[in-house]
Amino acid sequence: MSHDDGYGNDSGRTGNGYSTIGGTRQTRTRLPDGEGGDGYGPRRPARNSRSLVTVVGVIVLLLGAIAFANMGGGDGSDGDGASGSNGKKADATSTAATGTKPVTGKNGEIASGFAHDQQGAQSAAANYSVALVSADILKPSQRAQIVRKVFVASRVDELETKFDQAYSKEFLDKVGLDENGNASAGMTYVSRTAPVGTKVTLFSDSSATAEVWCTGVFGTAGVGSTNPVSNDWFTMTLKLQWEGGDWKVDSFSQKDGPAPVNTDRTASNADEIAKAVEEYGGFTYAR
Template identity: 50%
Template sequence: MSNDDQYGGGGSHGEVGGTGQTRTRLPDSPSDSYGTPRRTPRASRGLVTVVGVVVLLIAAIAFANQSQDPPPNPASDKPPTGNATNPTGTSPVTTKTAGIPKGFARDEQGAQSAATNYAVALGSDGMFDAARRRAIVQAVYAPDTVAAQQAELDRLYSDQGFLARIGLDTGGKAPKGLLFVSRMNPVGTKVERFDGDSASISIWSSSLFGLAGEGSKTPVSEGWYTNTFELRWINGDWWVSSFTQKDGPAPVGRDQRAASAEDMTAAVTQFGGLTYAR
């Protein structure tokens, strides 16, 4: 994977609107709203010793059980396998068109990688720029669908009412002092259908969309979507013929403090987008 932001961001086409150290913020300890928390009585040394022995015993039993073959489970009890998202070690493709990876393998893994990279490109802020949008559409859509898709996307991304609602000017640009963010972050893929000449690939992803910076009336927010791409194998590569989108599934949000406008702007500019291959 590359840390170069190939398309200028990522988001979701439907809503329209890729590593460093990570710090984990643990939740604060609960406190008594009406006064100083009551001190917990100190446990006796003997009780602490007994508890420690029990914990060690349980750990030893669990470790010993790991070396034994688990009893067979009925097929209906098995969780879904992770084959759709597990990395395979296959080297990424090296060919690009308009900054978008191209030249994927004619197999299920290739189709998944193609759909994922195309989804990131189609969900990027590059789609709000007429020249970049034209290059993206020509790089990912099947030749016989380009004209129709170009016209429809130009109409969508040029809608003045839509641009005004998300805080962009008539040319799809952010106001001075603000940074427009539209970035898609794929979480996993699923092969709905594959027959060698065509494929249907679903991609579950989150998206970041909005304006970062002080005074933004549409701050960057998170959304979750599932995009299903219909792909065709044409002239040695996968191309998009059409795709659909639906909301979710969205996880329960954690109780985390929202980033400041300054921190969000810094994150978007310092952490580049990703390209994907399996």
Template identity: 55%
Template sequence: MSLGDEREPSGGYGGTGQTRTRLPESGGDVYGGARRGGRSSSRSLVTVVGVVVLLIAAIAFANRGGEDSGSGGGDENQPNSSSTAASGSQPVQGKNGGIPAGFAQDQQGAQSAAANYSVALGSADMFDTATRHEIVNTVYAPDVAANRQADLDNAYSSEEFLKNIGLNTDGTAPEGQSFVSRVIPVGTKTTAFSTGAATVEVWYTSLFGLSGDGSTNPVSESWYTTTYQLTWVNKDWKVTDFQQKDGPVPVGRDQRASTADDMTKAVEEFGGFTYAR
């Protein structure tokens, strides 16, 4: 078990953007240390050419349309279109304590449950005693929830732990700062399934830290895969156990880190998702 997996979304468990080119600039706030300097003109040219090539390839692929996708030249180990296609099933309508509930008793339902539970267990609400108890009682199987509750209370009430991540002893952010803890599922897969139990892996990225002037723990990005053991109980999927590991971690792009103000504004304006395939 890892605390990295027990962080969750706030406000229900989960601005206007522009595309712009930014030139290298100096200085900044607490996030300035994460900013990356400018690259050489040759590096920029290679990047532009690479993007153009990718766009041309994408357009060509899209225009293939009527070609026979079943030809023998492809790699059978590569994902096919059904891996990312919409399932056609409707999202669950029910909610329990703000968390989606009433998942289907099939593999898609188990994957959706695991993805949504990852979002809840990775939210900032886990740092508040009352909402943490609500989340745990909703996500975990009844015969597991009580023991898990005690373990999490001990972990999240640790003054040393809270101090290390920059929070006050009551789990709140210092004045003038905003606490960010979000999990964004990237993909799911079922590795074992029966009508009464399922094992589902959730690959996700996690945002965690404090945004605001004077933050000693700026918001950073991490990547994990958590394997959930689920059981079918009370007409829904519930967690009985999980294991977390790092990655897969993609290569970082040459992007400048946002300012503390921009990060705080984004967290306040962009809500999290509460349903995933």
């Protein structure tokens, strides 16, 4: 169940506005509060009650931090002249090539140069969702870069401060990371998000609202980890503005699901998960 914080942000589990940034979904295990969504993929062996309580506790912490970071953003408006696309049923043509290149380059590791249309807005939302729930945003050395690349200029200073407060040394310590956002020796912190689908719900030349249905893997891989890597399903809503010739985020929120039923696959061990994260790079997402 989601909650409205008065800013047009759906806070997910916490009742705060920022519902998910930063890999704090640990394990998404999840950022927002509520039960984490297990999706298709490895089914983890049953945990004893003590381990489960520990994991849930870490997840609630992460969700709370992200919610705090996004709190106070946006006024709930989506721009003048925006037209809704709710009720438009997706079909086979919704993912067909349009001939428009939705991404022209990369701003560091984050895609940029999105087309000034609904397709470009969806592509921007998908790529920004991946960045906002990445492990990198927990690292002080990279967080400011991500915020400056993703958000509109008017929100950058405010969000840098809020993110720094949310991902404090005390917070990082509670999720098993040092003050630089790194896991301890022999451990690998994982926060990898994969968009499954996108849709635009409001659109105008100057603003857009896009929803991104995501799955991902979150947690700490390593022997003795109290926050093992698990998967989750969630939806991020991003309010975008056209600024400086590109789509940028004005505010965002997150909620759990939709989540499919788990399968009976055997969970991979920590070494396999850590190796996969190191060897398989991410994608630039586009419609």
